[in-house]
Amino acid sequence: MLNRMRLLAPFTLVLLLAGCFTLPTAGLYAFRLAVTSLDIEEVKVGPLSLDARLDTSDLTSLILSSLGTGSLPVQATMAMGLGLPVGLPAVEMSGFKWSLDIPGVNEELKGDYQQNVTLTSEKDANLRLPISFDIAAEQNRQQLQSVVGLVADLAREGQLPAGSQLSITPGDLKGLGMTLPSGLLTPTIRLNVDESGGLVPQAQ
Template sequence: MILTRLLPKPSHHRRRWRLLAPFCLAGLLTGCLALPQTGLFAFRLAVTSLGVEEVRIGPYAVDARLDTSDIMSLALSSLGAGSLPVQATLAMGLGLPTGMPPVQMSGFRWTLDMPGVEPVSGNYQQDVTLTSGDDANLRLPVAFDLLGGDRDRLAPMVELASQLARQGELPAGSELAITPGSLRGLGVTLPAGLWTPTLRFAVGQNGELTPQRG
């Protein structure tokens, strides 16, 4: 009983340190792990070019070098009461801003919204190596349907297809959205989802691309 009373009691500060030590260690480890991921958390995908190639309306290739004034009559004669696919290839350059470390992207989901037609979407399922100053050139298949109906209803969609072929670019007011897959770089991997938000790019009057928020 006497010995117990003679033993020094732990100080208030020492007891507090014992309680806080595990949390401090966890915070330190979290900070150390976060350091190599900083570049990935600041991930910014740059769409460096966006063009349109190989436009077709059903069996007809829409060649911008040729007279396409009769494409409406051809489309109407082929439609009947059914539908006719419009197909094109979206040529896209992807890169990273200057100073970003190389990143391996495990594919991506994309959605293209053009005036006058329903949005089209797809999945690019191949890995893409992204490096600053060396763009990756990709090809995305785009398709939407012309539905049977009168000439007034069909005309804007045929005109859109002709414009895609004639100008070789998306019309103003279009928007491209890209949701990256998982990202690998700097020795870490970020899974798709929370850390790879959807990136949106609006097409301006002269074909320029403007990143959008949200």
């Protein structure tokens, strides 16, 4: 009986994780992994730290006066919540790869989260991912002013602009005494940010 249960465990986990095909389209689930929140925190332009309480009306002139160095990095923290639907057993994910496309930013933003993440249906895993790009990389004044406006919005609103796209490729999953290798049943998850700041799964 024990051996039979060990043999059934992999199939049980597969069925649990593969149940996404029966979920309603309103859910943010991709292979039972849910991105529950996505916010922007700790926006920093060069040495200047911004937040929602700071008046950013003079940010353009401040940044333009700082471009003589040829490089002016923007740094921020992307706060992301990950979880599982109610009723699923806890799963250990061995990190994940991510990429972020923000309209108006020419640089490719991506990273590799290398820490293990415990996913449960009771409490979301709240992660912090660093993002950065260089304002001085923009080629003309119009592009530069557009990106400056974007940075001000990020600091003021604390969320990604509409049209942003987030991709997540989960690492190996461990649960019920077995391991599912990355890519077997957990392909890349792709989400769009809509006009209200909500997350919408991309059509596969």
